[in-house]
Amino acid sequence: MSNEFKESIHKAVNNANLTGALGKFSEAYKVNRAKAYEGIDFEELRGRIAELKSYAASHLDELSELFARNATERGAKVFRTSDPAKVREYILKVAQDNNVKTVVKSKSMATEEIHLNQYLEKAGIIVGETDLGEWIIQLAGQTPSHMVMPAIHMTKEEVSDLFSKEIDERLTSDIPRLVKVARDRLRPSFLQADMGISGGNIAVAETGSIVLMTNEGNARLVTSLPKIHIALVGIEKLIEKYADVATILKALPRSATAQLLTSYVSIITGPTPNPDGSMKDLHIILMDNRRSEMAADPKFKQALQCIRCASCLNVCPVFRLVGGHVFGQVYTGGIGTILTAWFDELKKSEDIQGLCIQCGACKDVCPGKIDIPDLIMEIRRRLVKEQGLPLLQKTIYSVVNNRHLFHGILRAASIAGKPFTSGKFVRHLPMFLADLTDGRSLPAIASEPFRDRFKKIKQPKLMEKAAFYAGCLIDFAYPEMGEALVKVLNKAGIEVVFPQDQTCCGAPARYNGAYEVAAGNAIDNIKALLAEEVKYVISACPTCTVALDHEFISTFESLEQTEWIPKAKELAAKTVDFSTLVKKLVDEGRLSLKDGQKLGKITYHDSCHLKRTLKVSEQPRELLGKAGYEVTEMFECDMCCGMGGSYSMKLPEISGPILKRKLHNIRETGAPLVAMDCPGCVMQIRGGLDQDGADIKVRHTVELLAEQLKD
Amino acid sequence: MYDQFKTRAEGVSAEVHRFDTKNVALDFIHRFLKEEGIADSENAYALWADCPFLEGIDRKALQNETAGLKFEVSRELADKARFGISQMQWALADTGTLAQDSSAIEQRLVSSLPTIHIALVPTSGLLPDMPTLLTKTNPNDCGYLAMITGPSRTADIERVLTIGVHGPDRLIIVFVDELGGAS
Ligand code: SF4
Ligand code: SF4
Numbered sequence: 001m002s003n004e005f006k007e008s009i010h011k012a013v014n015n016a017n018l019t020g021a022l023g024k025f026s027e028a029y030k031v032n033r034a035k036a037y038e039g040i041d042f043e044e045l046r047g048r049i050a051e052l053k054s055y056a057a058s059h060l061d062e063l064s065e066l067f068a069r070n071a072t073e074r075g076a077k078v079f080r081t082s083d084p085a086k087v088r089e090y091i092l093k094v095a096q097d098n099n100v101k102t103v104v105k106s107k108s109m110a111t112e113e114i115h116l117n118q119y120l121e122k123a124g125i126i127v128g129e130t131d132l133g134e135w136i137i138q139l140a141g142q143t144p145s146h147m148v149m150p151a152i153h154m155t156k157e158e159v160s161d162l163f164s165k166e167i168d169e170r171l172t173s174d175i176p177r178l179v180k181v182a183r184d185r186l187r188p189s190f191l192q193a194d195m196g197i198s199g200g201n202i203a204v205a206e207t208g209s210i211v212l213m214t215n216e217g218n219a220r221l222v223t224s225l226p227k228i229h230i231a232l233v234g235i236e237k238l239i240e241k242y243a244d245v246a247t248i249l250k251a252l253p254r255s256a257t258a259q260l261l262t263s264y265v266s267i268i269t270g271p272t273p274n275p276d277g278s279m280k281d282l283h284i285i286l287m288d289n290r291r292s293e294m295a296a297d298p299k300f301k302q303a304l305q306c307i308r309c310a311s312c313l314n315v316c317p318v319f320r321l322v323g324g325h326v327f328g329q330v331y332t333g334g335i336g337t338i339l340t341a342w343f344d345e346l347k348k349s350e351d352i353q354g355l356c357i358q359c360g361a362c363k364d365v366c367p368g369k370i371d372i373p374d375l376i377m378e379i380r381r382r383l384v385k386e387q388g389l390p391l392l393q394k395t396i397y398s399v400v401n402n403r404h405l406f407h408g409i410l411r412a413a414s415i416a417g418k419p420f421t422s423g424k425f426v427r428h429l430p431m432f433l434a435d436l437t438d439g440r441s442l443p444a445i446a447s448e449p450f451r452d453r454f455k456k457i458k459q460p461k462l463m464e465k466a467a468f469y470a471g472c473l474i475d476f477a478y479p480e481m482g483e484a485l486v487k488v489l490n491k492a493g494i495e496v497v498f499p500q501d502q503t504c505c506g507a508p509a510r511y512n513g514a515y516e517v518a519a520g521n522a523i524d525n526i527k528a529l530l531a532e533e534v535k536y537v538i539s540a541c542p543t544c545t546v547a548l549d550h551e552f553i554s555t556f557e558s559l560e561q562t563e564w565i566p567k568a569k570e571l572a573a574k575t576v577d578f579s580t581l582v583k584k585l586v587d588e589g590r591l592s593l594k595d596g597q598k599l600g601k602i603t604y605h606d607s608c609h610l611k612r613t614l615k616v617s618e619q620p621r622e623l624l625g626k627a628g629y630e631v632t633e634m635f636e637c638d639m640c641c642g643m644g645g646s647y648s649m650k651l652p653e654i655s656g657p658i659l660k661r662k663l664h665n666i667r668e669t670g671a672p673l674v675a676m677d678c679p680g681c682v683m684q685i686r687g688g689l690d691q692d693g694a695d696i697k698v699r700h701t702v703e704l705l706a707e708q709l710k711d
Numbered sequence: 712m713y714d715q716f717k718t719r720a721e722g723v724s725a726e727v728h729r730f731d732t733k734n735v736a737l738d739f740i741h742r743f744l745k746e747e748g749i750a751d752s753e754n755a756y757a758l759w760a761d762c763p764f765l766e767g768i769d770r771k772a773l774q775n776e777t778a779g780l781k782f783e784v785s786r787e788l789a790d791k792a793r794f795g796i797s798q799m800q801w802a803l804a805d806t807g808t809l810a811q812d813s814s815a816i817e818q819r820l821v822s823s824l825p826t827i828h829i830a831l832v833p834t835s836g837l838l839p840d841m842p843t844l845l846t847k848t849n850p851n852d853c854g855y856l857a858m859i860t861g862p863s864r865t866a867d868i869e870r871v872l873t874i875g876v877h878g879p880d881r882l883i884i885v886f887v888d889e890l891g892g893a894s
Contacts, residue, residue, distance in 0.1 A: 025870055074854070132876055133867035149867060156869050179865060179873045186877065191790060207850040217863040217878025220823045224816060225786065242850060246841040257866070260719065260806040261841075264878070265858040269850035272814045275786040 001650075005326075005351040012322040013653050018145070018153040019321055025152065026320040027636075032258035033311065033365070042367075045251055050305050050369035052244050056205075056236075057295045057304035063205040063238040064286050071208030071284055074270025082288035084114035091116065091197070091230055092123055094283060098228060100125060100194040104186075106212070106219040107131040108199025109147065109308065110232045110287060112330045113343055116197075128189045130218040132182050139166055145324035147310040147332060148256050153323055186218075196222035200233035201252065201308070203286070207242050209269040210284060213253070213262040220264055227274050228281040235291050236304040248307055251367035255309035290342050299378050303338050305368035312362035312372055317640045317658050318355050327352050334362045334372040341379050346386070353379045355654070357647045358511060359640035360612035374554075380513030381558060389514055403503040403524060407449075450479035454498045457486055462495035466536040466581075467529050467574075471544035472504050473679035481679060484706035485540055488582060491709050492591040494536075501528035505547035506555070508645050515555055519564075522552040526567050537571060540578040540702050542609035542616075542678045543645070548575040550613065577610065578702050579677055583619040586626065592710040597628025599708075601671040604631055605662070605685065606638035607678035620677055620701045627708040629673075634665040643684035659688045666696060673697045675704055712804040712837045713886065719807030720884060723861030724874060729834065729886040733764065736887045737773075740829060743883065744777055744794060747827065751779040753791045757825075758784050760817040762798035764831050764890060784817040786824070795821030795879070798831040799859070801847070802886070805840040806860055809884065812848070813857035822859065828879040830859070833890035 012018060056063055068078040079090050095103070103125055105111065117127045117138075129138045133150040137143065139162045144150030151159070156173040163181050164171045171181065198219055202211035210231050212219040223229050239248070245267065253259040271280035294300045313319045313333035324332035328348065331339040334356060341349035356376045363371055450470050466489055474481045486496045506521030525548070529537050539545040552568040585591040604621055611617045617638070621631050642648060642658030662685065666674050674696060676682060686698040717727045730736040749757055756779035759765070765782075774780050781788065789795065797818050799809040809830050813819045822828050838844055841858075848856055863878030874880045 021869065028870075074851075130877065131867070132865045136867065149870070151867055152870065154868075156871075159868050175868050175871050176873050178868060179876055183876055187790065190877075191786065204850070209850045215864045215866075216876035217823055218876070220819060220857070221877055224819045224823065243842065243845050246845050249841060259723075261808055261858070261860045263723075263860050263862065263864055265808075265860075266813075267850065267856040268854065269856075270854050272854040273816050275816050275820065 001351055001354065008326045009322055009651070009653055012326050013657060015153070015323075017155050018323045019657070021152050022320040022323055025149075026314050029258060029314045030636075033254065036254040036258040036260060040250070040254075045247070046367045046369045048247050049251055049307065049367055052239055052241075052247065053305040053307070053368060054302065056238050056240060057301050059240070060235050060238065060292055060295050063240060064235055066205040067203055067208055067238060067286065069208070070206065071270065074208050075279070076208065076270050076282040076284050078284050078286065080286045080288075082290075082292070084287070084289050087114055087232065087285055087287050088116060088119045090285060091232075092120060094228065094230065095120065095125055095195060096123075098194065098281070100228065102126040102128065102189065102193045103195045103197055104128050104130050104189050104193040104222050104226065105134075105197045106199070106214060106222040107134055107150075108197065108232055109330065110199050110234045111197060112144070113234075113289065114287070116232075128186070128193070130186055130190065130222060131214070132179065132216060135182060135186065136162065139163075143325065143329045145332070146313060147308060147324075147336070153325070190221045190225050193226045195228040195230065196226040197230050197232065198222050200231050200237055200284075202239055202245055202248055203233045203237045203284075204242050204245060205238055205240050207269055209242065209267050211245055211249075212266045212268065213249075213264065215257070215259075215263045217264050220266060223266060223268060225275075227278065228283070230283040230285065231268075232285045232287060235286050235288055236306065238286075252307050252309050255311040255365065255367045294342050300338070300342065300375060302370050303335070303342070303375060305370055306335055307368055309367055311365045311367070315361045315365050317359060317361065317642070318357055318654055321654055321657055322355070326355070334376060335370070338372065338375050338379065346379070346382060349379055350383055353383070354650065357640055357642070357644035357655075357658075359608040359644070361608075361640065364612055377511065377513070378558070380511075381515050384513035384515075389512075403501070406504065407451075445476055446479050448479065450475045450482040451498065451500060453479050453483065454486070457483065459486065459490055459495055462490070462493055464494045465532070465534040466494050466496055466538050467532065467534045468496050468498050469502055469505075469525070469529060469537055469539040469544055469548060470498070471539060471541040471679070473683065474540060478679050478682065478700070481540055481700045481702050484700075484702045485538070485578060487706045488591070488702065488709065489538070492582075492585040497532055497534060499528040499531060501531075503528075505544040507543050507547050507551070510547075510551060510555060511645055515559055518551070518555045519559055519561055522547075522555055522568065523564060526552065526564065526571050529571055530567065534574065536576050536581060537574045538576055538578060538581055540677065540700065541680065542577060542607045542614060543680060545575060545577045546609045546613045548572065577614055577616060577677065579610075579620040579623060580614075580616055582705065583623055586623065593623075593627045593705070593708045594710050597708060599628040600630060600673070601632050601669070602629040602673045602675055603634045603666060603669040603671040604637060605634070605641065605666070605674055605676040605681060607676055607681050608640050610677050611638045616677075620675065623705060624675060624701065627705060629704070632669045632671050634669045636661070636665055641681050641684045643680045645680065648684060659684060663688050663692060663694070667694060671696070673699065675699055675701050677701050712839060713834065715804040716802050716807055716837060719805065720861065721807070723807055725807065725861045725882040725884055727884045727886070729888070731888040733768075733887055733889050736831065736885055737768070739885065740796070741777060743829070744780070747794070749777060749779040749794065754793050755779055756781060756792055757794035757796060758782075758789055758792045758821045759796040760784050760821045762831065764798050764887070784820055786820055789820035789824040792821070792825040794827045794829060795825035796829045796831070797821045799836070800833070801836045801838050801844055802832050802884075803838055803840055803844060803858075808841070808858050808860040810844055810856065810858045812853045812855070814854040819855070819857065822857070823878050826875065826879055827881045827883065828859075828862075829883045829885060831885050831887060831890070834886045834888045835890070
């Protein structure tokens with residue numbers, strides 16, 4: 001991580017205006033978005049969007065061609081190029097040929113992508129942004145901090161200072177007044193401008209139309225008042241059919257700003273008359289700039305399904321803390337990381353890709369159905385492939401891949417009786433590496449790991465067998481969770497086996513882009529877990545469950561190690577998480593919890609992987625309810641706790657505040673007890689509450705249920 | 712559909728009225744302009760863009776009755792007008808949206824530059840939603856399809872919703888049953 005980047009994070013998280021504004025916005029957004037989508041089947045809708053956009057992405061050339069033909073037929077001048085430099089030259093030439101002195105613009109990311117303003121200004125042309133937010137940051141000489149709300153980081157006082165300077169009059173921070181000032185100030189610019197430049201939210205191939213949406217009404221003026229209109233459109237905005245415009249417009253405003261529709265939508269097809277009776281000089285530029293290459297990449301093609309709603313930013317626990325500036329100048333947030341890696345260069349994403357904690361919140365709300373965290377992982381993988389791993393990580397992984405050495409070191413650490421934080425080597429082990437982070441204490445390594453304790457557990461001989469996959473945290477830090485699990489399953493008539501050859505699930509390596517290491521872990525575990533015939537492979541760590549259930553397969557796929565895929569699938573078919581299996585056993589009447597217990601209030605934290613990858617959230621709540629707990633929901637119960645494996649060690653400045661929010665929400669419920677299904681979350685949240693001195697117990701669901709089994 | 716439209720449009724700060732005949736609608740507009748202080752001076756006059764509603768109406772008589780009402784539209788006039796009046800063809804019930812073939816620039820000038828936009832709509836132009844609108848329009852003979860949902864708005868300063876940035880800060884929607892409709 002570069003120092004400059006660390007510095008920018010430091011600056012952002014300490015900017016109270018920014019984090020305050022983004023935080024409040026993201027909280028309100030969630031509620032408003034849900035309201036805007038009331039009565040709409042979001043999964044069905046985004047399925048259609050993904051399909052039509054994916055079709056377009058596979059036919060970019062064809063649709064560009066069709067668009068160009070239709071738009072030209074309608075009288076527009078269409079210019080197609082893959083080169084940003086050619087776009088700039090083209091626009092400048094049109095401007096110079098027509099003696100253009102001033103240009104008004106409505107918001108366009110594509111023009112920012114190619115740094116058009118600076119280029120035109122250098123040539124002596126005055127360029128005015130007209131979107132209020134864009135205008136504010138243009139006056140401030142800054143770059144946008146959010147794709148939809150570019151000036152969200154500024155206070156009304158800052159805006160009033162800027163405007164006061166601009167109109168040479170002392171203004172107060174009264175917002176309606178400031179907006180009026182902007183209106184009055186910008187109106188003459190619209191009327192005087194010789195050229196209007198816009199982007200395009202959608203380009204329709206079968207009709208040659210472009211669709212523009214704004215709330216302020218500036219795009220209407222930009223496309224109506226000046227005699228020349230240039231629309232710069234990235235080819236990912238192409239869709240085939242006119243009727244599909246309605247599909248995208250059903251989702252875009254709802255996802256972007258929780259509106260049913262933006263105030264203004266214009267569908268422009270060919271030139272229309274100017275006020276003086278002449279015809280508009282309409283130019284449409286279809287810009288590629290690596291989008292075709294992206295479409296040809298089997299993994300990244302789906303990123304072209306993006307409709308630029310920015311909802312992935314609004315729900316991101318990291319974005320709401322650091323805002324857009326940390327991500328760079330143009331595209332921000334999760335999707336921005338991906339677009340920057342392509343439209344700019346892979347290397348540019350080196351620092352920012354590390355910001356993603358892989359919580360999956362964005363993937364859940366993306367109307368383009370893009371697996372953003374997965375694509376960010378792929379960037380990580382490619383970066384590692386290109387540049388190799390840093391030496392320290394390499395050493396760590398060579399240890400993790402050697403089970404005997406790895407476990408040996410963990411045992412040595414436990415003998416020393418020290419927490420994970422001490423001891424030079426252990427400290428840097430992927431899961432446990434730590435520079436003691438602010439606001440959280442770490443658990444000690446168990447004096448006896450689960451793998452040894454297991455041998456002492458007396459189990460009845462039972463027909464049905466389940467292999468328990470413990471994962472490093474339960475094995476070496478929380479063996480009591482493993483014991484509780486054995487107790488529960490035995491009660492349901494299932495004998496637990498513990499294959500001693502199991503090792504790290506590979507998630508730490510994978511999340512750091514070291515796929516070869518992850519594949520090595522996968523192979524070891526597949527061999528170990530499939531060695532004995534069992535009905536289930538059960539895990540009480542969602543990260544591990546996801547590894548067994550999904551990631552072994554996708555790691556092999558990424559590396560094209562196809563020979564292991566059938567075995568990985570066999571394992572995946574048997575894999576189940578603790579709460580899902582237990583819920584099933586209870587429903588089948590094979591397991592009963594004590595009746596009539598009154599155990600008081602509890603609140604439940606949804607772990608990212610369990611909720612969003614495994615889609616499990618009701619099961620643990622129902623089980624805890626059945627056991628006699630009164631489940632009280634906390635605010636943002638499914639928001640990440642900030643752990644993210646080694647993330648909390650690498651980016652404590654971000655992880656810390658995310659945890660703080662979580663702790664606050666837990667405390668607000670007034671419950672003396674918080675449950676969760678993930679040992680990683682237990683480590684993070686218990687550590688946080690412990691430092692806080694709060695009298696709130698943190699338990700894994702497995703432990704709580706084991707206490708309430710009916711005899 | 713009208714009720715749904717009204718709820719949705721009012722939800723985004725539009726004002727919605729409905730009259731059965733053109734005459735009653737005209738009375739309403741006349742009264743509204745008077746109450747809002749229409750006058751033949753800058754930022755006080757009204758521009759009424761040519762539209763089917765005006766067919767068979769004696770424009771001269773109207774102007775005599777209402778000082779400051781103009782029927783010729785230019786960008787300079789539109790810039791300094793307080794009221795813009797135009798007829799929209801369709802209304803989409805599920806979002807409270809008005810739609811119009813705005814290929815003629817006058818239609819856009821009166822609906823975007825003044826501070827108050829009065830939009831006349833034939834009640835028969837009510838459609839359930841945008842997919843229906845798109846089946847009724849063909850970009851081949853409509854160069855500029857405009858949709859309007861409430862007045863101009865922004866939340867760019869501290870996310871505070873503020874009405875009236877570059878476009879009108881009031882949108883008065885007047886349904887007229889008697890007007891035939893594009894549909
Ligand atoms: S990636 Fe998805 S959520 Fe993010 S801007 Fe694109 S469409 Fe919206
Ligand atoms: S996975 Fe989570 S942290 Fe990563 S971009 Fe998406 S929301 Fe942000």
